[in-house]
Each structure stands twice: as C-alpha cells, then as structure tokens.
Amino acid sequence: MVRIKPFIRPQQLRAALTSLPQRTSIQPFIQPTLTTTSPQTRLSSSSSTQATPTIPSPTPFVPDVQTFLTVIGRGLSQHASKIPTWDALFSLTTEQLQELGIEPPRSRRYLLRWRQRFQAGQYGIGGDLQHVSDGKAELRVLESTKDPVNPHKYVVNVPLGKSVKECALEEMSRVTGFKVQGAKTIVGPYARPIKGGEAVQIAITEGMWEDKRGRKIDGGERRRNEVRYKKRIQERREMRERGEL
Structure with a gap:
C-alpha cells in the first residue's frame, strides 16, 4: 500500500482558511490512499469519523483571536496573524497548527488545552466581565x-x-x-x-491567564537522575583531591 501525502505550504493553508465562511468547522486534511492490489482508489474516511469541533462564542472580554492568544500568554500572541478567524482557532488540528508554523510542540499542546477550557466556559480572571x-x-x-x-x-x-x-x-x-x-x-x-x-x-494584559511553568531543578524529570548522579561523582572526586576521603 502506498500513501501519498499532499504537500501544502503554510501560505496556501492560511489562504484557504481565510476564504472559508464564518461559523464553518474546519475538518482535518484528507490524505488520499492508493492501493496497488485493487483497481479502485478511495479516500481515507478517518476524518469523517471525527467529531465536529465545538466553536464557542466570543466573550466581551475575549472577542477575537488576538485577545485569546494574548491573555493565555507564553508568547502565543506572536502567532495571531497565522490564524485568520475565530472558527479556525477552535477547529485547527495540531497537525494544521504545525503547518502554520506554531512551534514548539509544547506551545501547540498548551494552546489546545486552553481551547478545551474556553469551550467548557472555564475562563481566567476577568473572563466573566460583560461590559x-x-x-x-x-x-x-x-x-x-x-x-x-x-x-x-x-x-x-x-x-x-x-x-x-x-x-x-x-x-x-x-x-x-x-x-x-x-x-x-x-x-x-x-x-x-x-x-x-x-x-x-x-x-487586557499579556499572559494574565497564563499557566506558569514549574521551575526545573537539575533539568527536567527525564534528566534529573542523570544530572544528580554526575554531580555526586564530581563532588566525590573533589573530596578525594582534597584528601577528605
């Protein structure tokens, strides 16, 4: 089985998103699948089984993409021009966000978490303001x-x-x-x-809803044991040189 994934430039993706009407859900890209053992060629139906994303209404305090990315922080406001509409903000998949150049991966994960919160009506400070x-x-x-x-x-x-x-x-x-x-x-x-x-x-203030990252001591969780082990070796070496061992 041979899979062909079309190459889509970020500029083409943004242009396609901009041309879509408002309140229209954006489905993930469908990758055509060619089967060499069968004369019939069919499109993958994986996208048709996915649930249509819920598009929440903007609020008086967060009325647009720029404001949403500003309040959740972590520098995501710099990507506001890459997401053309409110519907796109809540419809794009992580793969499409990557195509648009939203990096690194942890930024995309963070954005998706805040999307889910907003869809559930879980706002940060000032989120319930009406005027x-x-x-x-x-x-x-x-x-x-x-x-x-x-x-x-x-x-x-x-x-x-x-x-x-x-x-x-x-x-x-x-x-x-x-x-x-x-x-x-x-x-x-x-x-x-x-x-x-x-x-x-x-x-509206940059990062007013931001989840602050925890402070890393001796690296992240995966490297902590290795870093501390090397530190102990170095400390013992220095103690031997001083004649304390």
Whole structure:
C-alpha cells in the first residue's frame, strides 16, 4: 500500500482558511490512499469519523483571536496573524497548527488545552466581565440595602464611566476573583484604581491567564537522575583531591 501525502505550504493553508465562511468547522486534511492490489482508489474516511469541533462564542472580554492568544500568554500572541478567524482557532488540528508554523510542540499542546477550557466556559480572571470597551472594564462596589446594620458589598462590572447609581440593576453583573476590602477598596489581580478611589479598571494584559511553568531543578524529570548522579561523582572526586576521603 502506498500513501501519498499532499504537500501544502503554510501560505496556501492560511489562504484557504481565510476564504472559508464564518461559523464553518474546519475538518482535518484528507490524505488520499492508493492501493496497488485493487483497481479502485478511495479516500481515507478517518476524518469523517471525527467529531465536529465545538466553536464557542466570543466573550466581551475575549472577542477575537488576538485577545485569546494574548491573555493565555507564553508568547502565543506572536502567532495571531497565522490564524485568520475565530472558527479556525477552535477547529485547527495540531497537525494544521504545525503547518502554520506554531512551534514548539509544547506551545501547540498548551494552546489546545486552553481551547478545551474556553469551550467548557472555564475562563481566567476577568473572563466573566460583560461590559468591556477597547479591552478595558470597570468594577465598582454595590452595597446591598437589605440589611442596613450589616450591609453586604459586592464587586460588580458596570459600563465604563457609569456609577452604580446611574446603572439599572440589569446593567450590573457580579464578577469573581475580586473582593471589597475596607469601605470601598476593590482588590484583585490586575485591578488598577481609578482616580477618586471608588472604582478599579481591568485591562487586557499579556499572559494574565497564563499557566506558569514549574521551575526545573537539575533539568527536567527525564534528566534529573542523570544530572544528580554526575554531580555526586564530581563532588566525590573533589573530596578525594582534597584528601577528605
């Protein structure tokens, strides 16, 4: 059996992806299979058995490919121009990402993990914000009046430039990851106080959702034993030279 894999240049792949209509799932490439013992030639049906990828809707905080790659970090934002559409971002296979030049392999694996999280509605800080303008959102303190003696205070997202009093109840949405400290101080990741002290602003920041890599000591897991063994040999050699053994 002879398998022929067509050669596809990254430029051709990007052009093909750009020409596709929005909300169209991108199926993996189908490799033609030629069988020398049979007069019939058929295409491989492996791709037809794969599930159609789920395309999640963009969110107010993450509306496009550039923002998604920016917030998950690890330098993936430099590849934003290689992925033309939101649908492509959630449809491309690891092989197609490699064709587009997204390297090294661990970057592709990391991107695929964050794709799965986003599809499941698992966002990082600020992912539940509803009122976002030019990558910025505003948080203010909403004080419940149900219990005048011990009022509850909540952190809510409001349209930029509006106070809580100017907003209707349906315009405000509670957010996670932030809390009220003291009278009206909002604390949380990437919260920058606004002049006047009654609100904070959250802005899209490179790597704000990034999973930080663990620090490698004596190399990675596969090399650690070898590195430490060589260190012990070197230490014993130095001790013999000093006459300590």
